[in-house]
Amino acid sequence: MTALRPEREDAYGTAPYESFGGDPYGGQPYGQESYLPPPDEETVALRIPEPPPAAFNGGPISASGAPTAPGATGSASGGRAARRKAAKGRRGRHGGAPAAADDAPDMPSQGERPLSRVEARRRQRARKPSAAVVASRAVGEVFITTGVLMLLFVTYQLWWTNVRAHAQASQEADSLQDDWASGKGNPGTFSPGQGFAILHIPKLDVVVPIAEGVSNKKVLDKGMVGHYGEDALKTAMPEDKTGNFGLAGHRNTHGEPFRYINRLEKGDSIVVETQNEYFVYKMASILPVTSPSNTSVLDPVPAGAGFTGPGRYITLTTCTPEFTSKYRLIVWGKMVEERPRSKGKPDALVQ
Structure with missing residues (x-):
């Protein structure tokens, strides 16, 4: 025996088992088709209905049964006010691009209460580096800048001063040679800073002009060798018969x-070349360290050189240790040959 199919009754009266404008059992809102299970041909016993098709990303179901995209027009999207609010959130407050995440104010995480303006400002200030961090960064930058400047200064002192001095000394030597070749030289008394001879130290490959005076600015810093010829430290000239x-x-x-x-x-050659002659000395002794005030090393018979009486001597003085001017290093030599330029170079310069 086949059971009869009951009809549903509601506020609209009796209606067959079909779609209604609204679901009185808590289904879809009015204006959308409610989902009802298909009739069972075999039995009319009660059964749990199958769930409706999944909504499109949590969106409503259209009247045709297809999911509706979020933000679509219609009453399901929340109306005109909801659409304006959504568009405003996408474009920013003034219709521009959304603000960057870094520029956005602190937003409370899910479950937290919204931050007040004071709390938001405090949190923003807490993210800023402290005064100690700023000071340490400034000190670090100062150290780096100082290091760079010191490196540049060392490069200038150790490299560029040599480049410039070698160029100036070479130019002065060429000028001397040209003057001697043309007969413009003026043997005798020379003014401070004026070149008058050339020093050769063959063992060290040194060829450098000799100028009058020991001024740093006028002579020594230009790469030349200076003659003690001024005031109390006046010494002899190579052509003098003693000194x-x-x-x-x-x-x-x-x-x-x-x-x-x-x-x-001992025995290494030191040659002084002038306009008319070559003066050849042989290294006799060395004083590794002495005080800068020890001027006795420049005496006509220098103390500590080992010479026993008057003669024709040469004294070379420089600073020691290297890269300091605390002490002086002294080298002495004794003249062994005086050779006119007309006879050519001495053997010490030919070898």
């Missing part, structure tokens, strides 16, 4: 012509 020819030069920087004179050994 001590005293010279000074930099050991480091500014051409550093006397950097390696500590390597000279």
